Amino acid sequence: MGTSQAPLDRIAAALRAPSGWLLAAIFATWLVAVARAPLDSMQGVIQKILYVHPPLAFAAYLGFSLTAIGGALFLWRGDEAYDRLARSAAEVGVLFCTLMIVTGPIWAKGTWGRWWSWDLRLTITLLLWFVYLAYLLLRSFTEGSERAARFAAVYGIAGLLVIPPNNLGRGSLGEGMGTPFALGAAVCLVAFLHLLTRRVEIEGLRARLAEKLLAPRGAGRA
Amino acid sequence: MNTLAAILWKDLVSEWRSRDRVVAMGLFAFLVVVVLRFALPGTDPAEVRRLAPGLLWVAYVFAALLGLNRAFALELENDALAGLALAPADRGWVFLGKAAANFVLLAVVQAATAIVFGVAFALDLWPVAGRLALVVALGSLGICAVGTLFSAVAVRTRYREVMLPLLLLPLLMPVLLGAVAATAALVADGVLPFPPIQLLLVTDATFLIVSFVGFEYVLDE
Numbered sequence: 001m002g003t004s005q006a007p008l009d010r011i012a013a014a015l016r017a018p019s020g021w022l023l024a025a026i027f028a029t030w031l032v033a034v035a036r037a038p039l040d041s042m043q044g045v046i047q048k049i050l051y052v053h054p055p056l057a058f059a060a061y062l063g064f065s066l067t068a069i070g071g072a073l074f075l076w077r078g079d080e081a082y083d084r085l086a087r088s089a090a091e092v093g094v095l096f097c098t099l100m101i102v103t104g105p106i107w108a109k110g111t112w113g114r115w116w117s118w119d120l121r122l123t124i125t126l127l128l129w130f131v132y133l134a135y136l137l138l139r140s141f142t143e144g145s146e147r148a149a150r151f152a153a154v155y156g157i158a159g160l161l162v163i164p165p166n167n168l169g170r171g172s173l174g175e176g177m178g179t180p181f182a183l184g185a186a187v188c189l190v191a192f193l194h195l196l197t198r199r200v201e202i203e204g205l206r207a208r209l210a211e212k213l214l215a216p217r218g219a220g221r222a
Numbered sequence: 223m224n225t226l227a228a229i230l231w232k233d234l235v236s237e238w239r240s241r242d243r244v245v246a247m248g249l250f251a252f253l254v255v256v257v258l259r260f261a262l263p264g265t266d267p268a269e270v271r272r273l274a275p276g277l278l279w280v281a282y283v284f285a286a287l288l289g290l291n292r293a294f295a296l297e298l299e300n301d302a303l304a305g306l307a308l309a310p311a312d313r314g315w316v317f318l319g320k321a322a323a324n325f326v327l328l329a330v331v332q333a334a335t336a337i338v339f340g341v342a343f344a345l346d347l348w349p350v351a352g353r354l355a356l357v358v359a360l361g362s363l364g365i366c367a368v369g370t371l372f373s374a375v376a377v378r379t380r381y382r383e384v385m386l387p388l389l390l391l392p393l394l395m396p397v398l399l400g401a402v403a404a405t406a407a408l409v410a411d412g413v414l415p416f417p418p419i420q421l422l423l424v425t426d427a428t429f430l431i432v433s434f435v436g437f438e439y440v441l442d443e
Contacts (some may be wrong), residue, residue: 075439089227124393130392137388142377148440151375155389156367161432162393162425 006081007206012197019194023187030187033180046110049103051180054190056100057125061165062192063093065131068160071153080207083149087139088199090132092192097129110114124163131159227312229319236296237327243292243361244327251285251335259342270343276404278339279398282358283365285331287387290369294377302375307441317437321370327361332375337390350408357408361401362420368393371433384426396425 030051040047070086073079104113106121116122135156140147237243252427258277265273297303306316340347347354369390376386400421407415 127392127395130388132393134388138375138379138385141381141385143380147378148437151379154439155372155375156434158371158393158436161428162368162396 006079006204008081008085009148012204013201015126015193016197016201019190019197023190023194026183026190027187030180030183033183035182037177039129043088043111046107050177050186051184053100053103053107054181055071055184056096056103059188059192060093060097060100063089063096063187063196064128064156064160064165066196067093067132067135071156074149075153075157080145080149080203083153084200084203084207086153087149088196088203090135090152090156092195092199094132094136095195096188096192097125097132101125101129124165127158127163128159128165129155131163132156135159223315225309225315226319226322228281229316230322233320233323234326237323240303242403243389244290244330246292247285247327247331250333251281251331252338254281254284255335255339255342257425267344269343271409274339274343275343275402276408277343277356278336278405279361279402281335281339282328282332282361283391283394283398285335286328286362286369287390288389289327289331290366290373291376291383291386293320293370293373300379303377304442313438313441314434317370317434320374321366321433323367324370324373324377325362329359329368332358332362345409347409350412353414354405354408357404357419358413359424360404360419361397362427364422365394365399367426367429367433369435369442374437397422397429400425 034048034051037048037051038044066089067086070082070089073082074086108116108117135152138155139148139152142151255277258280262273273387294303297306307313309316335346336358339345372389372393373386376382376389376390379385400418403418404422407413407418
């Protein structure tokens with residue numbers, strides 16, 4: 001029967017529960033670490049956004065990279081499981097990127113005194129956010145799943161090649177900031193992984209359901 | 223190479239017979255220039271010189287979007303797109319032919335728009351015309367490369383007139399950045415600095431390679 005799971009779906013299913021438990025555990029630790037981190041003498045409480053904002057960026061860029069890689073693998077191998085990975089990664093990446101774009105200006109207003117500055121890093125992030133929102137729109141506006149997957153794969157790859165996120169990880173951490181920052185990065189990456197696995201699982205179930213509904217009557221029970 | 227010439231010739235001849243795309247793009251670009259002029263009333267000459275490069279490129283990009291939206295519209299009729307896809311020719315050359323046709327149409331519109339723009343904003347572009355043409359050509363090359371690729375995509379989606387700008391505008395920012403910087407230097411001091419040209423060359427090369435390879439996957443069958 002056509003209900004066999006692709007290796008990717010099996011990996012996602014296997015990772016789902018452990019990543020959830022791990023997330024619960026380190027999320028609590030991270031909250032305590034951020035609360036106990038020294039207060040910045042200049043910026044005050046608002047500086048604590050720095051324990052959230054850059055980790056969100058790692059997760060967002062990871063999502064967009066996985067979208068491009070999944071798309072490339074789909075075009076190369078023609079396996080729809082890679083397309084499901086690309087689509088899921090784009091959705092989760094856009095979610096993290098949105099959170100990053102919301103938290104960034106809050107910190108900037110408190111520190112620089114203005115909500116937004118058009119420096120290279122902010123501009124690139126904003127453009128990538130637009131690109132992958134358009135990616136999701138393109139998917140929903142294209143009829144036929146195979147065609148939508150092809151179109152989206154080309155666009156997802158082009159987006160990352162044309163607007164490369166080339167300036168991660170600038171700046172340095174003060175004393176006492178290392179642990180909560182590292183924990184923040186871990187929380188975001190595990191949260192990303194957890195959401196991604198759930199999303200991939202849903203896409204897999206959806207594909208299997210569609211397959212079942214399309215299969216001739218009786219064959220589904222064999 | 224023959225494929226490129228054949229597609230280019232076909233597109234130019236069919237455009238020459240109807241002339242609807244060039245007229246629509248040109249008229250639209252003129253209207254954008256007029257709208258911009260009315261949006262910035264009473265600007266003094268120094269201010270105009272500072273703003274002109276960006277405004278000119280806004281008109282160019284809008285005109286390009288309008289034209290690119292129609293680039294594959296003709297191929298949708300009678301399912302000619304399937305014919306193109308099934309043609310025993312390398313799809314990369316088909317892509318280059320379509321992109322070259324778009325480039326030629328856009329260049330005609332851009333030249334006319336530059337004249338109208340110069341009149342509307344009382345800006346003498348004539349002394350830098352040659353170098354400006356080079357900058358505009360480099361900018362259009364990038365626009366037409368990704369534009370042709372995603373025009374072929376957008377034409378087969380719902381809301382295709384909306385889909386193309388949403389797909390294209392974020393990708394075009396690197397080209398615009400270089401083109402506006404180079405144009406600004408030309409208008410301000412009459413010299414052409416190398417860094418923006420370098421940016422344009424690099425993005426053009428990236429866009430061309432990505433679109434050449436990507437076109438293979440956007441035609442059905």
